Amino acid sequence: MNASNPIIVPRSQHCISRKQIDVDTLKVLNRLHRYGFKAYLVGGSVRDLLLGRQPKDFDIGTDATPSQVRKLFRNCFLVGRRFRLAHIRFAGNKVIEVATFRRQPEENELPDNQEDHFHFVQNVFGSPEEDAARRDFTINALFYNIADFSVIDFLGGLKDLEEKRLKVIGDPQVRFVEDPVRMLRAIEFAVRLGFDLEENIYRAIENHRSLLATAAPARIREEIIELFRHKISGAVLRQCRELGMLPYLLAGYPGTDEGIALLAKLDQRTAAGMPIEESFAIAALYLRLFMDSFSPADKNNITAALHQANEIISAHCRYFSIASGIRHQARELLIGCFRLARGRGFRAEKRFLQHPFTPKALELFCLWSQVRPELIPLAQNWSTAINNSPTGKQQSRRPRKRNYRKKSK
Structure with missing residues (x-):
């Protein structure tokens, strides 16, 4: 699918209702829209709502810069060094995360230090289409537009949801090198949602599973705990064993x-x-x-x-x-x-x-x-x-x- 010609599903043709969306999240979406900014519900929350599941949390994507978001919300705090995120705090320690749309940097925008390249990818603002293209899986690149309550699909995620298929955006051989934790997340989503992995994902895991040992321990720790929270630790680690990932995941x-x-x-x-x-x-x-x-x-x-x-x-x-x-x-x-x-x-x-x-x-x-x-x-x-x-x-x-x-x- 060409990202410049997305599928736009009107409200009458999808199952997402505003009643299913957190009230404070709706407040943030509506205020961004009221002040002329694009305001999308993004990522896993859209996927889960389309599957009839209750999302664990709701994230927002916008074309407003972090400083512009902060001007709109008194309860907003900016976090992060490499890429600034807006955290909007509500009662009960609730935090709504608002991220400006991102894109992959051009060659001349990369830092001189080669080791900083992957971190620097997060630093460049972009369009919704570019933001969708830099996500991990097609089913996580779906957007819900508060302006007209439509669902926007740039990369074929709706079809993959319908066919219960997990597909990496781009070449898995490249995307798993960029971020080895995506290999574990691929197994997690397949087990949690009952989806099938594309054959090229298996080949990429076989070639790059050793890179899991180089991933940040804090990220691996959080992903492992998520397996227990989602009640899929046994099934996921069994499949990781079959794919030879365990020695690099949990030594x-x-x-x-x-x-x-x-x-x-x-x-x-x-x-x-x-x-x-x-x-x-x-x-x-x-x-x-x-x-x-x-x-x-x-x-x-x-x-x-x-x-x-x-x-x-x-x-x-x-x-x-x-x-x-x-x-x-x-x-x-x-x-x-x-x-x-x-x-x-x-x-x-x-x-x-x-x-x-x-x-x-x-x-x-x-x-x-x-x-x-x-x-x-x-x-x-x-x-x-x-x-x-x-x-x-x-x-x-x-x-x-x-x-x-x-x-x-």
């Missing part, structure tokens, strides 16, 4: 059948309404490796368990710059599962039953027992004991120290 994660089966159980737990915490996700990622890392002599040794948990968790958390509090919680969950797996009757059991991390560790252990059914009786036994233990933090009072004064003679 310490073995990706065994049992480990991935545990993640699938965790996804079911999240789908049932249990919120996912990063510490719980990390513990689930490495539980199988942790539980199978002990020699027969150390299978009941809590000191060995502490050492193993620290070794496994610290490597992951150090690479992804994860806070010590999250690292501590993940380690406690692994140690709790170790105590549960070795059975009852050991020293300090009463204190363990009342430990604040024990119920969470039991949740993880119960998921693990569904992967290894021989552990189900043990999980049930512990569940009964933990449910019957005192829940209050009853601390025994220490006897008050008496001051013995020497009697004066």
Whole structure:
């Protein structure tokens, strides 16, 4: 499709209603339009609305510059160094992101330093057509125009939505080199939406999967957490294993059948309404490796368990710059599962039953027992004991120290 001749779908021919769009987002769109600027709902929110899904957030694209946006909104703050974004803040810590349309730079606009080229791509303002062309997938390059409530398709995203096909904008061999994280996002969208990947995506992943190791750890960390939030971690990491991506994505994660089966159980737990915490996700990622890392002599040794948990968790958390509090919680969950797996009757059991991390560790252990059914009786036994233990933090009072004064003679 020629981007200069887009498909424009009028309001009467698509399913998006303003009632489905966040009220504050509509306020921003309408004010931009009222002052003569183009104001489009962009990216994943348009895709999700067309698919009948509720978007997680709403982003706005406009031809207004960041400084012009700031003049229109008192509650606007500009962020970013390489490319300025307008963040418009509302009550309840809500932030609406407004980005000026961008384009790829011309050769003479590139910096002298070759390493800055990819970062510099984000610095050049452009038109809606150019902005669509620099996005990752065609289904993410759809725009909703608040001026006439139409949907604008520059690159064939509507057809790909209809055919449930994920297609990279441009050549995947080039686009994956520009941004290796797009390989993971391709798998994520295909699994989350039930779409098929184009054959050229598979070939590009095979050629460039090692580049995932060069991606910014913070971006990989956020993408991994998104997999857990969207309840697709098991399915996505299974496909990443089949495509040879895991060693470059999560260097310490073995990706065994049992480990991935545990993640699938965790996804079911999240789908049932249990919120996912990063510490719980990390513990689930490495539980199988942790539980199978002990020699027969150390299978009941809590000191060995502490050492193993620290070794496994610290490597992951150090690479992804994860806070010590999250690292501590993940380690406690692994140690709790170790105590549960070795059975009852050991020293300090009463204190363990009342430990604040024990119920969470039991949740993880119960998921693990569904992967290894021989552990189900043990999980049930512990569940009964933990449910019957005192829940209050009853601390025994220490006897008050008496001051013995020497009697004066």
